[in-house]
Amino acid sequence: MEFNIENIIRPHLLDSKSYTSLRNSYLKKEVVLLDANENPFGSYNRYPDAEHLQLKRKLAEINEVQPEQLFLGNGSDELIDLAMRMFCEPTQDAILVFNPSFVMYEISAKLNNLDVEKLQLNSDFQLEKEVFQDVISKTKAKILFLCSPNNPTGNSIDDLEFYIQSFAGIVIVDEAYIEFSKEVSAVSLLAKYPNLIVLKTLSKAYGMAGLRIGVGFASPEIAVLFNQFKPPYNISSESQKLALKQLENLEELQKNISIILKERDHLKVGLEKLSSVNKIFPSDANFFLIEFKNAETAYQKLLEENILTSLRHPALKNCLRITVGTAEENSKLLNVLSKIPS
Numbered sequence: 001m002e003f004n005i006e007n008i009i010r011p012h013l014l015d016s017k018s019y020t021s022l023r024n025s026y027l028k029k030e031v032v033l034l035d036a037n038e039n040p041f042g043s044y045n046r047y048p049d050a051e052h053l054q055l056k057r058k059l060a061e062i063n064e065v066q067p068e069q070l071f072l073g074n075g076s077d078e079l080i081d082l083a084m085r086m087f088c089e090p091t092q093d094a095i096l097v098f099n100p101s102f103v104m105y106e107i108s109a110k111l112n113n114l115d116v117e118k119l120q121l122n123s124d125f126q127l128e129k130e131v132f133q134d135v136i137s138k139t140k141a142k143i144l145f146l147c148s149p150n151n152p153t154g155n156s157i158d159d160l161e162f163y164i165q166s167f168a169g170i171v172i173v174d175e176a177y178i179e180f181s182k183e184v185s186a187v188s189l190l191a192k193y194p195n196l197i198v199l200k201t202l203s204k205a206y207g208m209a210g211l212r213i214g215v216g217f218a219s220p221e222i223a224v225l226f227n228q229f230k231p232p233y234n235i236s237s238e239s240q241k242l243a244l245k246q247l248e249n250l251e252e253l254q255k256n257i258s259i260i261l262k263e264r265d266h267l268k269v270g271l272e273k274l275s276s277v278n279k280i281f282p283s284d285a286n287f288f289l290i291e292f293k294n295a296e297t298a299y300q301k302l303l304e305e306n307i308l309t310s311l312r313h314p315a316l317k318n319c320l321r322i323t324v325g326t327a328e329e330n331s332k333l334l335n336v337l338s339k340i341p342s
Contacts, residue, residue: 003194005221008087008142008170018228021050048237051227055240058247059215063187063200069217071226074234076176076201076214079226080145081108083197086229087170088114088142096141096167098127100316102151102174117141125153125281132163143170148186149177152312152321154283156183164193172197179205179257180264181284187217194219202243204286205257211239260286264324270334275342278318287323295320298340305336 006014022035039045052072060067073079084095094115097105109116119135122128144167148157154177157163164171164186173186175198186198198217203209213235216226246253264283271280271290276298279291292298295318299311310321324330 003168005194005225008195009225010086010089013086013225013229016229019232021047021232024049024051024053044237046237047233048235048240050232052235052240055213055235055244055247058244062247062250063185063217065187065190065217066220068220069190069223071216071218071223071230072235073214073216073226073230075203075212076174076199077104077108078230078234079199079214079216080104080172080174081111082226082230083143083170083172084108084112084114086225088112090114092140094139094141096135096139096144098145098147098150098157100125100150100152100312101145101147102176105145105147115140121150121153125150125155126158127163129159129162132166136167141169143172145172145174147174147176148183149175149181149284151176151285152287152289152310152316152319154281154285154287154289154321156181156284160186161189164189164196168195170195170197172199174199176201176204177285180261180286183284190217190219194221197222202246205260206246206253207256208243208246211243213239213243260324263327263330264288266327267324267330267334270330271337274334274337274340276337276340287321289316289319289321291317291319293342294318298337301340302333302336305332307333307336 036047038047055072056067056070060070073082090113094117095105095109096117096119099118099120106116117135117139119127119132146157146160146163148160149155150157160173175185178185178200186196190196190198196218200215202211202213202215268280271277276293277290278293281289295311295313299309299320302309312319312321
């Protein structure tokens, strides 16, 4: 069946108008700005560029797409929530997610009064095609979330395109950790699948979590909807300015990613030697999911030494999710864990 966005978007939004700023139409002119009730004094007295034009152009260049295919959010969380508000009817529709996966999908769904249907991953945290086909044969989900590399498990999902091509609604591939992986980004599939949305972030590999910038890619037809219905000034002037500055130095960013990947390898070797560790799950991200003999004990011992990790037990039995830090941080982590009796 041919994809038609008008069959997916909530009907009352089809003829809705959004808040628009005309300022970008006058950027090349000397204009007295008396349109937005701003204070004429101060360093940050003007509203930011509501269309994020410079930042979009730079991100489009990096990802080899057109600027018209981009939309930006105050973190990916805002884009996840906005997708649900645009495409799903409260009390009627559902989303479809991995179990386990990124918790914000479920939180946003609950806030929007949507049901959450789950795709149970196997013991290797992969999705089995038979399970998927059985679930979608009776689903009422409008949006399928594919987190790859997955959080909190760390692994990439095998044969991702199979799931994209098999779902009739909106497919959102969340690639928050893709820069740490050898997998090819699903951005390369946008021309092939008009129902596909790909989310990335500047928070992880790019080291800009404090700026809160989520990046969405889609067909121009879908991207224009996100740009239309997002809050008008959702990314501050300073965040846009600092992000652009950082993105001008991609060599340094790539160097930092390489350091993290080397540290990931070193950390894995160290973890494998610990008697308190049962299993280290494969990771294509900047963290490991680790099964301990007793996760609660490991978590508390680390806390006592002022090391904060993410306790996933009991949802993931005896598991901690531990981020790859600096060499010094990783060494301290291993030293504390080495003192836990087996």
